[in-house]
Amino acid sequence: MSEALYNTRILRLAAATAGAARLDAPQGSAVKVSPVCGSKVTADIDLDGDRRIVRHGQEVRACALGQAAATLVGTAIIGSDLDRLRAARAEVADWLAGHSDAVPSWPGMDVFAPARPHRARHPSILLAFDAAIAAAEQAALARAA
Secondary structure (H helix, E strand, O other): OOOOOOOHHHHHHHHHHHHOOOOOOOOEEEEEEOOOOOOEEEEEEEEOOOOEEEEEEEEEEOOHHHHHHHHHHHHHOOOOEHHHHHHHHHHHHHHHHOOOOOOOOOOOHHHHHHHOOOHHHHHHHHHHHHHHHHHHHHHHHHHHO
């Protein structure tokens, strides 16, 4: 492993996914798989009446980068809404791709600075956002029904 890419902070965040658990009977649930490496994140979401996330669960079967990103998404997701998730994902994707030098506002994402030149790693880093967004969309539809 390259120490520059897989640093101690990323590895600690990756290890923290071991405590992640799925929700019982979530309003929305989604599975996303990275076509590049096969990493998989299942996200469960419950929304309140204002469509803000009040409960989040996940199961993560991913590389260290995907696990670390899932930990960061899971840590800061409560209270967010779908617009915030979409904006955060776009901001992180732009930053990873080098379209912006501003560190993303989502807490902790600066840890992925060494991954910016490794484009093949970006889908794994974004996977937890993709799963959470899809689950939140499903939960919003369920609440509207």
